[in-house]
Amino acid sequence: MNQPVYMADIQNKIYEAGLIRQEERIVLTADNCVLLEYYTGKTYSYRMVELTTLKAKRLFSKAAPLNESGYQKAMEKMLSQAGSESENTFSIKPAMRAKNLLEHIFSNILPEHGMDFRENQAALALEMLESLQGNRLALCEAEVGTGKTHAYILAVTVHNLFSTNKLPTIISTSTIALQKALTEEYIPQISDILMEHRIIDKPLSFVVRKGKSHYACDSRVKGYRSSIAHNDRHEDEELLSVLTGLFTGACPLDLDKLPLTDYVKSCINVERCHLNCPLSSVCRYRDFIRKAQSLGYDFQIANHNLVLADVLGRKNGRRSLFPPRGVVIFDEAHKLLDAARQMYGMTMENVELERLVASIYHAIGTGNPDKAEIVRLCETIQEQNVLLFEALRYAAGTSYDRNCYAVQIDLNCIRALKTLMAVLRRLSVLFYTTDREKRERYDRLVNRMEQQEIKLFILFHHASSILWLEMTGATACRVCALPKQLDFLLSEDIWQEKIPYILTSGTLSVGGDFSHFKRNNGIILAEKRRIFETSKASPFDYPNHALLYLPQDMPTPSDKDSGYFQAVVNRLAELIEVTHGHTLILFTSYRMMEQAYDELCGRITSFPMFRMGKGRLDAIDAFRRSGNGVLCASDSAGEGIDLAGDILSSLIVVRLPFPAPDPVLEYEKTLYPDFYGYLNEVIVPGMLIKLRQWFGRGIRRETDTCVFSILDSRASRRYRNDILAALPDMPVTHQLSDVNRFIAAKKSGAYFE
Incomplete structure (x- = not known):
């Protein structure tokens, strides 16, 4: 006899009533009754529970478990003893049962485990559940403190309990910090709670997936370890210990968890993994992939x-990196467009073809009958590569910053591109071989040639791409291309797939309007009936715990006016003194940040000063430990960091974070009939979303209090209404004295020590 399909809410209901033992399980359902089986160690004991009255009755015991005829007799006995005054629980549609269970989890179960009931969080989870059931594309904005991660984990888990399509869920993130929180905190916590309340029968399971460069190759580890051991150097002892642990299986395959340099990781990762490897039958990486693909x-x-990468790979006919999935969740979805531009874009450095030529010379040896022609073709590649990048530099136009320029493909570029593509095609033919010893090496070379030819092809058909040139060194540069119709490609490659999606972040909309996000990510091209939008406000008490300071006496921002810079530094110093440190200052310019930091260091003596440089996170830790420090930082500190408590009690935005001019924005400008349309549809929404992300650093817990200051005169004039509509409701002041009173009223004595 088949086991019942949807048992999660039934098991929980019996558990909450104290009617089920830890070892008991439901083995039969009939009308509004369930049959429980319990093995005592000697016999199998059977009881029935009426779901309406929640009364349990012992039925019988047997030496052996029931067979099919035994189940039939047990059903008849249950029905003869059951009442008839209730609606059949099993007749309620699974979607409604799922909704009821999810409400019960948030209202009753989570509070038992010290998690406060948050109305917005529960509502968000229920909307996510309905979107999953309706196969929708859900845009779920949840401001800081809403608890979106718990919401989607529970929504997906409950959805799968009442679904016949129990396929894995992909959770896509932007940061390692969130992945760590998911695997070490959120999923284990929810799993333990649901297991305890008999909602799930086994713990929630997960696997973290990364690119090949993050995993160790047993064969390469063995070879590299041998080469290091041969040197017999004392300073290599620690490295040898790690490599030995990797080779013996004592260390994990994930290289991110090991104290190794980037160079060592590049020498031992699985990027060159191939089927003919002698260790393939015992390869731990292949075993990991097989399990992960299950x-x-x-x-x-x-x-x-x-x-x-998986989306693009499947589009090009490659095998999926993931198993069949039932749901895809994009957390930190405001970063999805940046990732899409990286993955759909193309970059070609001026040294790539030179490196390819060096590899070709190394591979041909002395016995290759086509060596003379190969050498001639390689010389042509080097010559034409120089001509191509000289032409690109010569054709460079508008400068977006000191190292980025608009570029045109002129006739000289076209000639070089045509020649290079023809030469690479000819080399691909010459490197075709049936020699088993050379095949693997030659195949890798041919693959590199094909990759270079694809890049040249994109440049040749440049009309469909946005192009620019980046200077990366004195002589080094790279040409970059991004499809003009990226929104269409994303719509076609992702949003057309008929599975439910959840996209969530604290900043997806501008005042509840998702148009900017939908347009950039191609969602606006998806079926309208599939798109669901919701925005949940932060539960934090901004009206009482926050103050917005918009001074009206600041000069207009200017990079050339020394008076503007001095006015900013003076106001920063005043704010730091009034708030007694505890300050994060966010700049839109590294140059201005460094200048302001240097000047403030000479004026601020009561509070430690910190500066966050490019890629340096140690300043954040030092600021956190200082207790009352001042941190000067750029956009990298404007999102993704958690500075809860009094350490951050004053957040200062020096300039409104308008997006910096770049080739993509320059192209988008051409799509609008006038500048004001472009300003209102692209520039201002982008600024407001970034500003909301920055403000999200200020209050991280229910008890936090913070002063938010914007020293840009445009915030109190031209864009005042837009800014106030986008930010959480909080009191606004133009007086520095109000900031002083706010800090004095909200902070305790220890804050001022």
Whole structure:
């Protein structure tokens, strides 16, 4: 006899009533009754529970478990003893039962485990559940403190309990920090709670997926370890210990968890993994991939880039990196467009073809009958590569910053591109071989040639791309291309797939309007009936815990006016003194940040000063430990960091974070009939979303209090209404004295020590 399909809410109902033992399980359902089986160690004991009255009755015991005829007799006995005054629980549609169970979890179960009931969080989870049931594309904005991560984990888990399509869920993130929180905190916590309340029968499982460069290759580890051991150097002892642990299996395959340099990781990762490897039959990486590709995990956790790599790979006929999935969740979805531009874009450095030529010379040896022609073709590649990049530099136009320029493909570029593509095609033919010893090496070379030819093809058909040139060194440069119709490609490659999607972040809309996000990510081209939008406000008490300071006496921002810079530094110093440190200052310019930091260091003596440089996170930790420090930082500190408590009690935005001019924005400008349309549809929404992300650093817990200051005169004039509509409701002042009173009223004595 078949086991019942949807038992999660039934098991929980009996558990909450204290009617089921830990070892008991439901083995039969009939009308509004369930049959429980319990093995005592000697016999199998059977009881029935009426779901309406929640009364349990012992039926019988047997030496052996019931067979099919025994189940039939047990059903007849249950029905003869059951009442008839209730609606049959099993007749309620699974979608409604799922909704009821999810409401019960948020209203009753989570509070038992110290998690406060948040109305917006529960409502968000229920909307996510309905979107999953309706196969929708859900845009779920949840401001800081809403609890969106718990919401989608529970929504997906409950959805799968009442679904016949129990496929893994992909959770795509933008940061390692969120992946770590998911695997070490959120999923284990929810799993333990649901297990305890008999909602799930086994713990929620997950696997973290990364690109090949993050995993160790047993064969390469063995070879590299031998080469290091041969040197017999004392300073290599620690490295040898790690490599030995990798080779013996004592260390994990994930290189991110090991104390190794980027160079060592590049020498031992699996990027060159191939089927003919002598260790393939015992390869731990292949075993990991086989397990990860199975349907055995509830959640597949990856970053946006890997998920998009899978999308592009499947589009080009390659095998999927993931198993069949039932749901895709894009957390930190405001970063999806950046990842898409990386994955759909193309970059070609001026040294790539030179490196390819060097590899070709190394591979041909002395016995190759086509060596003379190959050498001649390689010389042509080097010559034409120089001509191509000289032409690109000569054709460079508008400068977006000191190292980025608009570029045109002129006739000289076209000639070089045609020649290079023809030469690479000819070399691909010459390197075709049936020699088994050379095949693997030659195949890798041919693959590199094909990749270069694809890049040249994109440049040749440049009309469909946005092009620009980046200077990366004195002589080094790279040409970059991005499809003009990226929105269409995303719509076609992702949003047309008929599975439910959840895209969530604290900043997806401008005042509840998702148009900007939908347009940029191609969602606006999806079926309208599939798109669902919701925005949940932060539960934090901004009206009482926050103050917005918009001074009206600041000069207009200017990079050339020394008076403007001095006015900013003076006001920063005043704010730091009034708030007694505890300040994060966000700049839109590294140059201005460095200048302001240097000047403030000479004026601020009561509070430690910190500056966050490019790629340096140690300043954040030092600021956090300082207790009352001042941190000067750029956009990198404007999102993704958690500075809860009094350490951050004053957040200062020096200039409104308008997007910096770049080739993509320059192209988007051409799509609008006038500048004001472009300003209102692209520039201002982009600024407001970034500003909301920055403000999200200020209050991270229910008890936090913070002063938010914008020292840009445009915030109190031209864009005042837009800014106030986009930010959480809070009191606004133009007086520095109000900031002083706010801090004095909200902070305790220890704050001022």
